[in-house]
Amino acid sequence: MAEESVGERNRSNAFVVSARKRTLQKVAKTAGEGMLFSVAFLVAVIVLFIFYFVARDAIPFFQIRGFSEFFTSSNWYPADEPGEFGALAIIYGSLMVTLGSAMIAVPMGVAAAICLSDILPFSIRQYAKPVIEMLAAIPSVAFGFFALVVLAPLMQDHGGPLLMWAWWILVSPFLLLAVIVIADLLTANIKEEKRRQRRHWMLLIFLGLFSMILMFKVGFVLNGIQILTGTNALNVSLILSFMALPTIVSVSEDALQAVGRDIREGSYALGATRAETIIKTILPAASSGILAAVILGIMRALGETMVVWMASGNSSHIPQPWFNYLEAIRTLTATIAGDMGEADQVTGSARFHVLFAMGLLLLIISFISNLVSERIVVRQRKILSGQ
Amino acid sequence: MNIGTRKILDRSFTAVGIGSIIVMALALMIVVVPIVYNGIGAVFFTGTVEHRKMLQAEFSRGDSQYLSSEVASSNRYRAKVYEMLTGFEAELETMAPEKKAEYQAKYSQVRTALQALLGPLPGDPEPMLTRFKYGQTRWEKAEEKLHDLLYESKWDNTNPDVMGKEYFVNRAIGFEGTSLSRLFPYINENLEKMLLPEFTLYWGFITDSSVDSHFFGGIWPEIQGTFFLAIGAMLFAFPLGVVAAVYFTEYARPGFLNSMLRSANSTLAGVPSIVFGMFGLAFFINTMKVSESKSVIAGALTLAIMILPTIIRASEEAILAVPKTYREASLSLGSTKWNTIATVILPAALPGILTGGVISLGRAAGETAPIIFTAAVSVGSAIGLADVFSSPTPALSWNIYNLASEHEAATQIRHVQYGMVLALVTIVLLLNLSAIVLRARISKKLKG
Structure with missing residues (x-):
C-alpha cells in the first residue's frame, strides 16, 4: 500500500x-x-464428487440388503437368483495380501531407506534412487503379467524347494547373528574373563548346533510342501511388496533426512556405533514419518487392482487355516474389476450396487489412512522443528 | 555387550541395508529381464515359411516370387507326408472293425497335431478362422508341436496323495506294424525342410494391426490407443495442474481453506485406481454422458483426474526450487507479481514441471484399472482421431490383461503378450528415464 x-x-x-x-x-x-x-478448488470438488458418486451407487445396496450380510457372511454368489452378497471372505482376502506385502515390504523398505540416508556414500545413492523410481514406474499390469506367467508356474512346479531355499538364504544370516548376540548377552555378567570366554564358546557351539538343526528341519518341512496353485496369496503378496517398496523407501528416507545432523553427531560423540545411533536415536526420532510411509505403502498394496486380479486366483473363500498363504484368495479391487462387466447396470440390481459398496469401503479406508498419515507427518515436522 | 559383538552387529546392520537395496535391484532385474528377453522375441524370431505365407496373404508383404519357390520346395517334402496319410487311410479301410476304431481315434489325434504343425491338410475343408489357415509361424513353437506329434502326453494319477505327473508315450509305438509308423521319423528328420525356418525381423509387430484376435499380426491399435489415452489425459490435467500449483505456491495464504485444499490433493493422490474407474463410469458416462458408453474421452478424463495430484505436486516442487533471487530480481525491476510468474518463474521452473508431466504421462499410459470401465475394449482396430469422442479403443495395459487372462488360447500367444508388455514397459521406462536425465541436468543448471 x-x-x-x-x-x-x-x-x-x-x-x-x-x-x-x-x-x-x-x-x-x-x-x-x-x-x-477456482482451478485449485477444482481438486476439492473432484474429491467431493468422487465420494458423492461412489456413495450414490453404493447406498442402494445397503438399502436393499442391509449391512450385516455384507460384513459377516462369506457366501459370495452374486450371479444367483436371489444372489448372496457376503463379502467377508473378499475383505479378508484384501487384508491378507495387504498384511503379507507389508510384512515383506516394511522391513526391507525401512532398511533400504536407512541405507540410503545414512550408510551409502552420496555417489552410490545417486544410482540407487533411479532404480527405486524405475521400480515405482513399472506399470502394475506388467507386474501382474509377471506374477501370472512367470512366478505362478514357477511356484506351482517348484514350490517346495523354492520355499526351502528362500528360508535358508534369508533366515540363516539372521539366525547366525542371533546366536552371536544371545551368547554374548548371556555371558556378559560373568566377571572372570577366562570363565566367561569358555562359557561364551560353549554357548556359541551349543546354540549354533541348535539353530543348524532348526534351520535344516524347517527347511525340509518346507521342501515337502506342495503348492497346489501358483496363483495364490503368497505370489500376490510378494509382487505387491515390490510395488509398495518404492513408496515406503522414498517417504521414510525423507523422514530420516528430516532428523537433523546434530542428533546423529551427538550420538556418535557418546561412542555409539552407527547401528546403535540409527536404532536408538534416529529411528525413534523419525518413527512417525516412517509410520506415515508404511501407511502410504500399505494403501498402495490395498488399492492395487491388476496384480491381484491376475494372480490371486479369485476364489472367494477364507483360507484353511486362516493364515494359509498358499491358497487362492479374492480381493475387493479384483472383485470390482472382474464383476463390473457382468453386473447388470441398467436395472440397478444389488449386484451392480454391491461393487460400489466395495468401492466406497476402499475409498473410506484410503481417505482415513491418508488423513492419519498426513497428521503424522505434520506433527513430526512440528516436533522436529521445535527441537 | 562386548566390543566385538557390537562391531558385528553394526556390520550386519549395514549388510541388511545394502542387502535390501540389492534385493530391490534384483527384483527389478528378475521382473524386467524375462519381459525384455521374451518381448524381443516377438520382433526377432526364427520364422517359418508359414509366417511368410501369412504375411503375403494378410498384409501382401514380401517377395511373392521367392515365396512361391519356397512353398514349392517345402511342398515337395510335405507331399510325402500327405502320401503316407492317404496310404494309411486306405489301410484303415481294410482293417477289422474293432481294430479300425482303435486306430481311427489315434489317427485323428495325429491329424490334429499335423494340422497344427503344417496348416490345413489336403482334403480338409477351408478353415473359417485365420488361425487355422496356417501352420506354425514360429520355429520354436513348431518344435513344441513336433513334440506333441511324436509323443502323446498322459497323466499319471496312480498316487492320490500327490499331484498327477505328466509323462510322454511315443506315438510311433502305437502305430507299430502299420504304414504310418514311418511318418514319425520322416517328419522328425525333415521338419526343417518342410517349414524352412529363417531368421526373421518382424517390425510389423509394432506397426500392424492384429489378425484373428492377436494370433498373427501386430499391436499397433493398442499402442495408438495408449497414446491417445495418455496424451488426452495430459491435455486435461497438465494445464489444470500447473495453474493449481501456481496458486498453491504463489497465492495461497495459510489457513483452513488452504489446508483443506492440500488435504483434498493428497486424498485424491491416495484414491485406489479402481475407484477412479468406478467414478469415471458413474460420473462421466452414466451422469455426464460425455459418450454413449466407453470412449477414449471418458477414459482420458478419468486418467486426468488420477494424474492431477502428481502433476500439482511436481509443479509445486519445481516452482519452489526456483531460486529466490530470480523472483527478487524481477520484482526489483518493477514488474508485477503476475508478470514475474509468467515471464520469470514459470520459464525457470518449466523443465521441472515438464519432468513431472513426463512421469505422469508414463503413469497414465501404464494404468489399467481406471480405463477398464471407461475406455478399454479387448478387440478392435485402430481408431481415427475423430472417433475419440464416441468409440472405445484397445490399449496396451488392458490388452495385456485380456490376452493373458481371458483370451481363449492365452498360452499359445505368449510371445504377443510379452511383446505388448515390453512395448508398454519400454514406453513408460523411456519416459521416466528422460525425466531422470532432464532432472539431473536441471539440478546442475540451477546450482550454476
Whole structure:
C-alpha cells in the first residue's frame, strides 16, 4: 500500500497510471487470482464428487440388503437368483495380501531407506534412487503379467524347494547373528574373563548346533510342501511388496533426512556405533514419518487392482487355516474389476450396487489412512522443528 | 555387550541395508529381464515359411516370387507326408472293425497335431478362422508341436496323495506294424525342410494391426490407443495442474481453506485406481454422458483426474526450487507479481514441471484399472482421431490383461503378450528415464 501512495503523490512522474487503468488492473488481478483459486478448488470438488458418486451407487445396496450380510457372511454368489452378497471372505482376502506385502515390504523398505540416508556414500545413492523410481514406474499390469506367467508356474512346479531355499538364504544370516548376540548377552555378567570366554564358546557351539538343526528341519518341512496353485496369496503378496517398496523407501528416507545432523553427531560423540545411533536415536526420532510411509505403502498394496486380479486366483473363500498363504484368495479391487462387466447396470440390481459398496469401503479406508498419515507427518515436522 | 559383538552387529546392520537395496535391484532385474528377453522375441524370431505365407496373404508383404519357390520346395517334402496319410487311410479301410476304431481315434489325434504343425491338410475343408489357415509361424513353437506329434502326453494319477505327473508315450509305438509308423521319423528328420525356418525381423509387430484376435499380426491399435489415452489425459490435467500449483505456491495464504485444499490433493493422490474407474463410469458416462458408453474421452478424463495430484505436486516442487533471487530480481525491476510468474518463474521452473508431466504421462499410459470401465475394449482396430469422442479403443495395459487372462488360447500367444508388455514397459521406462536425465541436468543448471 505504501508504494501506491508514493505513486499517487508523484503524479508528474513518468510511471503515471490513470485511475481507470488501475481499477482495470485491480479487476484483472482479482479475476486472475479468482481463476487460479477456482482451478485449485477444482481438486476439492473432484474429491467431493468422487465420494458423492461412489456413495450414490453404493447406498442402494445397503438399502436393499442391509449391512450385516455384507460384513459377516462369506457366501459370495452374486450371479444367483436371489444372489448372496457376503463379502467377508473378499475383505479378508484384501487384508491378507495387504498384511503379507507389508510384512515383506516394511522391513526391507525401512532398511533400504536407512541405507540410503545414512550408510551409502552420496555417489552410490545417486544410482540407487533411479532404480527405486524405475521400480515405482513399472506399470502394475506388467507386474501382474509377471506374477501370472512367470512366478505362478514357477511356484506351482517348484514350490517346495523354492520355499526351502528362500528360508535358508534369508533366515540363516539372521539366525547366525542371533546366536552371536544371545551368547554374548548371556555371558556378559560373568566377571572372570577366562570363565566367561569358555562359557561364551560353549554357548556359541551349543546354540549354533541348535539353530543348524532348526534351520535344516524347517527347511525340509518346507521342501515337502506342495503348492497346489501358483496363483495364490503368497505370489500376490510378494509382487505387491515390490510395488509398495518404492513408496515406503522414498517417504521414510525423507523422514530420516528430516532428523537433523546434530542428533546423529551427538550420538556418535557418546561412542555409539552407527547401528546403535540409527536404532536408538534416529529411528525413534523419525518413527512417525516412517509410520506415515508404511501407511502410504500399505494403501498402495490395498488399492492395487491388476496384480491381484491376475494372480490371486479369485476364489472367494477364507483360507484353511486362516493364515494359509498358499491358497487362492479374492480381493475387493479384483472383485470390482472382474464383476463390473457382468453386473447388470441398467436395472440397478444389488449386484451392480454391491461393487460400489466395495468401492466406497476402499475409498473410506484410503481417505482415513491418508488423513492419519498426513497428521503424522505434520506433527513430526512440528516436533522436529521445535527441537 | 562386548566390543566385538557390537562391531558385528553394526556390520550386519549395514549388510541388511545394502542387502535390501540389492534385493530391490534384483527384483527389478528378475521382473524386467524375462519381459525384455521374451518381448524381443516377438520382433526377432526364427520364422517359418508359414509366417511368410501369412504375411503375403494378410498384409501382401514380401517377395511373392521367392515365396512361391519356397512353398514349392517345402511342398515337395510335405507331399510325402500327405502320401503316407492317404496310404494309411486306405489301410484303415481294410482293417477289422474293432481294430479300425482303435486306430481311427489315434489317427485323428495325429491329424490334429499335423494340422497344427503344417496348416490345413489336403482334403480338409477351408478353415473359417485365420488361425487355422496356417501352420506354425514360429520355429520354436513348431518344435513344441513336433513334440506333441511324436509323443502323446498322459497323466499319471496312480498316487492320490500327490499331484498327477505328466509323462510322454511315443506315438510311433502305437502305430507299430502299420504304414504310418514311418511318418514319425520322416517328419522328425525333415521338419526343417518342410517349414524352412529363417531368421526373421518382424517390425510389423509394432506397426500392424492384429489378425484373428492377436494370433498373427501386430499391436499397433493398442499402442495408438495408449497414446491417445495418455496424451488426452495430459491435455486435461497438465494445464489444470500447473495453474493449481501456481496458486498453491504463489497465492495461497495459510489457513483452513488452504489446508483443506492440500488435504483434498493428497486424498485424491491416495484414491485406489479402481475407484477412479468406478467414478469415471458413474460420473462421466452414466451422469455426464460425455459418450454413449466407453470412449477414449471418458477414459482420458478419468486418467486426468488420477494424474492431477502428481502433476500439482511436481509443479509445486519445481516452482519452489526456483531460486529466490530470480523472483527478487524481477520484482526489483518493477514488474508485477503476475508478470514475474509468467515471464520469470514459470520459464525457470518449466523443465521441472515438464519432468513431472513426463512421469505422469508414463503413469497414465501404464494404468489399467481406471480405463477398464471407461475406455478399454479387448478387440478392435485402430481408431481415427475423430472417433475419440464416441468409440472405445484397445490399449496396451488392458490388452495385456485380456490376452493373458481371458483370451481363449492365452498360452499359445505368449510371445504377443510379452511383446505388448515390453512395448508398454519400454514406453513408460523411456519416459521416466528422460525425466531422470532432464532432472539431473536441471539440478546442475540451477546450482550454476
